[in-house]
Amino acid sequence: MSKNVVVIGAGPAGYVCAIRLAQLGNQVTVVEKDALGGTCLNVGCIPSKALIAAGALLDKARHAETMGITFGTPKVDVGKLVEWKSAIVGKLTGGVGGLLKNHGCKVVRGDATFTGPKTVKVSGGADGDVTLTGDHIVIATGSVPINIPGFTCDEKDVWSSTGGLAPTEIPGHLVVIGGGYIGLELGMMYSKLGSKVTVLEASPGALPGQERDCVKVIERSLKKMKIEMLTKTFAKSWKKKGSKTVVSAEVDGKMREIECDQVLSTVGRRPFTEGLGLDKAGLAVNDRGFLEVDSQLRTKVPHIFAIGDVAGQPMLAHKGSKEGLVAAAVISGQPDEYDVRCVPAVIFTSPEMASVGLTEDQVKEKGLEYKTGSFPFAASGRAMSLMETDGFVKIISDAKTDEILGVHMVGPEVTELIAEATLAIEMGATVEDIARTIHAHPTLPEAMMEAAEAVHKMAVHIYQKP
Known part of the structure; x- marks a missing residue:
């Protein structure tokens, strides 16, 4: 009806x-x-x-x-x-x-x-x-x-993500408040467009809550790009100094002033x-x-x-x-419900990062017996041809059932590759299911197959010590 x-x-x-x-x-x-x-x-x-x-x-x-x-x-x-x-x-x-x-x-x-x-x-x-x-x-x-105290987003001196996506010029020095996925996506983008970038993050590292092995690759990339990442840092206030903006921040317990051309606040929604x-x-x-x-x-x-x-x-x-x-x-009267096993998360940093299912820390917290297998993009011919060899695919599986519990990726186009992992977890696939599936060559998804093989120490294109 x-x-x-x-x-x-x-x-x-x-x-x-x-x-x-x-x-x-x-x-x-x-x-x-x-x-x-x-x-x-x-x-x-x-x-x-x-x-x-x-x-x-x-x-x-x-x-x-x-x-x-x-x-x-x-x-x-x-x-x-x-x-x-x-x-x-x-x-x-x-x-x-x-x-x-x-x-x-x-x-x-x-x-x-x-x-x-x-x-x-x-x-x-x-x-x-x-x-x-x-x-x-x-x-x-x-x-x-979200606006934090002292940094109301007026989209002029202090951008939210909205202002950050409609620039009239590329700032010489951009201060990003928040080292989560929005802050790092936009911070890395502006770095590539020519800005000097400083990121202020309250937690001890970038991308809090994400798989740490993947985050380490992103943190190394930040250093390569000469993006200054200040952790355990709390932005307190800002003021104008001529045409410049001066941000006052508490960095590891000590106050510091950072002169910049633009502030971007990305502390969440x-x-x-x-x-x-x-x-x-x-x-x-x-x-x-x-x-x-x-x-x-x-x-x-x-x-x-x-x-x-x-x-x-x-x-x-x-x-x-x-x-x-x-x-x-x-x-409409249909017997449906929100019954999903996993929701993928994709982060468009450089390199990209994507995750679905449980992280290794979450598996440990649940007290599950598990195995992991990883395959680096440095061993991927397709990644080499793209000149994007940083990163890897990591699979976490149940040690008893071989069922896939989580997949975490960092590297070229992993925001596209995560779909296979999402379907695998949703369907209750095992590591062996992925390993036995023929993946086209030469492609990036081969890294998923090789990571599955690596769970059982059987990857062909990397050496695994028995």
């Missing part, structure tokens, strides 16, 4: 949910206060990867002489670069709009506020004030950057629920700001669903899209 559904938010969770709802025969209204596609398409995943690709191309041009290819000195036209990036964003967001229209989804612009458990008032948009009623309501409002009037719907966020949901993405009010960043960690676009598909199925 067709339902009338209101989806609040048109990011990767919301628009995917809306389209699937329409495909399943429901009447769908999408409320969006900003651009279709949400943070990911407009000021996150897509524009950052476009600029990162540009930085990588510039870096390859600088090193092409090794292959016997020479260019003139590469130059960056920032205006054209940002225009190119914006064109990609425009095509994708326009595509989302077209898909919603073609599937019969109505889009209402403005801020949504609950006025009751089944009613939402939309105001402030071009459509004027509109009251919507839904048999079901899906909250997909996403997340926003928080779920966005301000102004939603959740209390009018009988809802409240937990102590971490998330809406708690069950395996079918229902909140404690059964006809209201929450998906994406607002529904909890991990705050990743692909996890939100999956939740959107599940919520749409459940609303």
Whole structure:
């Protein structure tokens, strides 16, 4: 039976949910206060990867002489670069709009506020004030950057990731607050585009929470790129000194001033629920700001669903899209639930890093007997031909069952290679399943096969001491 559904938010969770709802025969209204596609398409995943690709191309041009290819000195036209990036964003967001229209989804612009458990008032948009009623309501409002004390992001002197993706010039010296994946992705990108980069990270190392063996490769790369990484460091304040910005930071217990041209704050994101009037719907966020949901993405009010960043960690676009598909199925009467064994994480640093499943530390904490096998890209012919030999593929398996528990990669194009590992874990594959599968040669995925062989000390293209 067709339902009338209101989806609040048109990011990767919301628009995917809306389209699937329409495909399943429901009447769908999408409320969006900003651009279709949400943070990911407009000021996150897509524009950052476009600029990162540009930085990588510039870096390859600088090193092409090794292959016997020479260019003139590469130059960056920032205006054209940002225009190119914006064109990609425009095509994708326009595509989302077209898909919603073609599937019969109505889009209402403005801020949504609950006025009751089944009613939402939309105001402030071009459509004027509109009251919507839904048999079901899906909250997909996403997340926003966190501001730390003393560093409110004005997108002028202090950028958030949003400002960092729309530069008018390449800063001479960029200070990045936060050594997580957003900070390192953008910091390394700006380094390749010509900036001197200093990263301030509160924890003892880069990329806290990630597989340490992989992180060590990234930390070595930071040194090669001459990016200064200050750990156990807390940014305290900033001030203007002529045309420069001076950042005051506590570095390992001692105060230090760092003069730079631009500050980029990337200390994380928080779920966005301000102004939603959740209390009018009988809802409240937990102590971490998330809406708690069950395996079918229902909140404690059964006809209201929450998906994406607002529904909890991990705050990743692909996890939100999956939740959107599940919520749409459940609303449509199908017996579905969010039942996934793993969610891949991809980090577009230099080299790239990707992980899925348990880390070695997590396996140890669970008290599991395990084995590991690694294969270095330095032994990969394909990696050599790309001049990208840093890194490896590491597989962690259950010592008793041979089942794959986790796969962690750092190296060329591993953000693409992780899909095989994700499917393997989701299907309950064993290390032997991967090792016995023929992988095309010469390709980067051969490293996955060889790492599987290495778990049992049988890798062919590296020597393993018996």
